[in-house]
Amino acid sequence: MIRLSSFTILSHPLPDQNTVLMNGYSGALDIIQPELAAFFRKIIKNAPRGQAFFEEDILSNETLSILLERGHLTQSAHNEEKLLVDEIGRGLHEMEKKRPYFMIVPNMDCNYRCTYCFERHLQKNLNNKSSNINYHKNNVVMTPEMVPRIFSGIENIQKNAGCNQGGMINLYGGEPLDLKNKRLLDFIFKLGADKGYWFVAISNGHHLNSFLPVIRTNTLRKVQVTIDGPRHIHDKTRIHRGGASSFDRIFENINKVLAAEGKVDIRVHVSPQNINQFEAVLGLFEKEGWTNNEAVIIYANTLYRKDDGGKVCVDLQTSDISLYLDQLVGNYNNVFTSAPAVHIAQDIAAVFEKGDRFSLKGAYCGANFGHYIFAPDENIYVCWESIGKENSKIGHYRSKDGPIFNQAMVEKWFNRSVSDIEDCLECEFALICGGGCAQYAQYNTSLSNKPYCNDFQRTFELALADEVARRWDYLQNAGIDYQSNTLIQQGGI
Amino acid sequence: MTEKKNRREFIKTTAATTVGVIGGLGLISSRALADTAIKTINANAKSLDMKNVKMLKRGGERRMVMPDGSLKTRKQILSQLGFDPNTPPDAWLAGCGGGCGSNASGLDMRARERLMKRGFKFQGNELIGVPMK
Numbered sequence: 001m002i003r004l005s006s007f008t009i010l011s012h013p014l015p016d017q018n019t020v021l022m023n024g025y026s027g028a029l030d031i032i033q034p035e036l037a038a039f040f041r042k043i044i045k046n047a048p049r050g051q052a053f054f055e056e057d058i059l060s061n062e063t064l065s066i067l068l069e070r071g072h073l074t075q076s077a078h079n080e081e082k083l084l085v086d087e088i089g090r091g092l093h094e095m096e097k098k099r100p101y102f103m104i105v106p107n108m109d110c111n112y113r114c115t116y117c118f119e120r121h122l123q124k125n126l127n128n129k130s131s132n133i134n135y136h137k138n139n140v141v142m143t144p145e146m147v148p149r150i151f152s153g154i155e156n157i158q159k160n161a162g163c164n165q166g167g168m169i170n171l172y173g174g175e176p177l178d179l180k181n182k183r184l185l186d187f188i189f190k191l192g193a194d195k196g197y198w199f200v201a202i203s204n205g206h207h208l209n210s211f212l213p214v215i216r217t218n219t220l221r222k223v224q225v226t227i228d229g230p231r232h233i234h235d236k237t238r239i240h241r242g243g244a245s246s247f248d249r250i251f252e253n254i255n256k257v258l259a260a261e262g263k264v265d266i267r268v269h270v271s272p273q274n275i276n277q278f279e280a281v282l283g284l285f286e287k288e289g290w291t292n293n294e295a296v297i298i299y300a301n302t303l304y305r306k307d308d309g310g311k312v313c314v315d316l317q318t319s320d321i322s323l324y325l326d327q328l329v330g331n332y333n334n335v336f337t338s339a340p341a342v343h344i345a346q347d348i349a350a351v352f353e354k355g356d357r358f359s360l361k362g363a364y365c366g367a368n369f370g371h372y373i374f375a376p377d378e379n380i381y382v383c384w385e386s387i388g389k390e391n392s393k394i395g396h397y398r399s400k401d402g403p404i405f406n407q408a409m410v411e412k413w414f415n416r417s418v419s420d421i422e423d424c425l426e427c428e429f430a431l432i433c434g435g436g437c438a439q440y441a442q443y444n445t446s447l448s449n450k451p452y453c454n455d456f457q458r459t460f461e462l463a464l465a466d467e468v469a470r471r472w473d474y475l476q477n478a479g480i481d482y483q484s485n486t487l488i489q490q491g492g493i
Numbered sequence: 494m495t496e497k498k499n500r501r502e503f504i505k506t507t508a509a510t511t512v513g514v515i516g517g518l519g520l521i522s523s524r525a526l527a528d529t530a531i532k533t534i535n536a537n538a539k540s541l542d543m544k545n546v547k548m549l550k551r552g553g554e555r556r557m558v559m560p561d562g563s564l565k566t567r568k569q570i571l572s573q574l575g576f577d578p579n580t581p582p583d584a585w586l587a588g589c590g591g592g593c594g595s596n597a598s599g600l601d602m603r604a605r606e607r608l609m610k611r612g613f614k615f616q617g618n619e620l621i622g623v624p625m626k
Contacts, residue, residue, distance in 0.1 A: 030534060
């Protein structure tokens with residue numbers, strides 16, 4: 001008897017009905033025929049977890065040997081595999097801790113009032129004297145004297161982590177690129193560029209035209225903006241406080257950024273009310289030349305909100321969006337049905353380009369290994385979902401001597417890896433998902449050592465099939481014959 | 494009783510699965526399975542040798558596999574046993590005269606002296622206090 005690994009993942013069927021067989025810790029990806037996929041699905045379904053045994057003489061020796069070598073079949077016991085995943089998760093997490101990420105929030109206010117904004121509680125209280133961040137305390141917008149302290153803090157953190165000075169800094173808000181703060185932003189860009197940093201920004205896109213010079217010099221390399229549908233839909237949810245059509249403005253500005261050789265990520269929030277407009281908005285993007293454009297990534301994403309009990313929920317599951325939009329995105333190489341699909345496309349690159357294992361992770365995001373958000377209230381937060389909230393505050397940068405951290409909070413956030421979440425170690429997706437959003441897990445369970453799965457598993461199975469089919473098609477179109485066991489050796493990619 | 498029942502259920506399920514797999518594959522043809530082909534996408538990804546994983550270790554709290562299959566840290570095990578999870582490993586050691594090698598948790602006098610210099614307190618042969626940070 002031989003056992004199918006407890007960490008076996010089977011993709012959604014490919015267009016030719018084959019399936020991608022993946023192992024959740026060896027990172028091996030193989031394409032198997034429908035019969036073998038059906039057989040594996042059947043034994044996974046019928047056997048208790050970790051007990052998917054079968055007689056090996058059902059398969060040919062060659063097939064058995066490939067499946068064993070790749071880690072899909074194993075002679076290890078379930079608990080040994082689990083221990084292995086635990087060890088790998090811990091090792092990856094330790095490596096991730098050596099790569100800190102940085103975010104600067106120049107402004108907590110915003111010139112938009114989007115209907116679904118999760119920072120509404122914060123913005124509603126910006127004139128309330130008793131709130132933590134408000135105009136009376138003068139901590140809504142950064143002051144120039146904070147900026148050198150931030151960079152010195154970043155350098156300090158990088159040095160302690162053993163990495164080189166420089167790299168990417170994300171600008172976030174509120175609205176980070178608000179024209180009224182142009183002088184402050186110019187200072188941030190100048191000081192950052194002088195020290196070897198470059199920037200990306202998550203912006204509403206309204207004032208991008210005022211930042212074209214830093215885009216041209218490659219100081220601001222990428223912006224993420226949001227378009228929620230055609231004008232009549234978008235303008236109802238993304239509301240400019242001055243009353244102008246935000247749709248027209250953002251469209252115009254995206255073209256200006258692209259002309260300045262910047263890169264743009266376009267996020268399209270999808271809800272039951274607007275999902276049927278996705279095709280129309282994609283048509284508009286195509287007309288502008290944004291589809292199949294190397295400088296642009298377009299992706300749909302669900303809207304997260306909190307229910308009456310304060311728990312995070314969605315009106316449309318990501319995997320349902322993927323199924324609904326699947327047919328629409330197939331013709332484009334830069335359109336994705338979800339944010340996880342974008343990440344999978346990035347993580348799978350080395351699989352196809354170098355034949356390497358699928359990129360695995362020990363933690364879900366930087367908030368669990370080293371994300372430092374410098375806010376205008378001179379505090380350092382860890383999660384961009386909860387800037388301004390006590391539970392995300394890990395320290396401050398008020399001191400001239402460098403950032404001061406609350407060690408208990410640092411440990412609470414940065415020590416959460418899949419290996420610390422018991423439920424994750426029983427999940428085949430553990431090292432791919434990383435345990436899910438810690439903040440959402442906390443909202444929903446009051447505990448951070450619980451996973452937040454949402455429907456990652458189904459989303460991944462769909463996205464994996466989409467991405468492999470997309471790359472497979474590309475190889476086929478490029479005339480590379482893959483009718484052998486080893487694509488890499490034969491294709492020489 | 495419950496444990497026995499669970500075991501019976503498990504044996505029944507496994508037996509049913511094996512029959513399902515070996516006896517009748519349903520709509521899955523055994524010839525198709527025997528002839529199935531696999532296309533490898535990433536040849537460099539191979540099953541990990543358990544020993545190689547040691548290379549990935551970078552500290553972190555070790556865990557042990559419990560009889561029920563769960564993984565627990567030392568702190569979790571201590572809590573489960575009703576002990577203070579912050580008790581240092583040294584606290585389980587009892588001092589003994591040099592020369593006694595039969596007690597696995599024995600602490601020879603030189604080691605005891607070293608610990609005392611670091612602020613550990615003993616009452617007789619028993620460790621009763623640890624230095625506060």
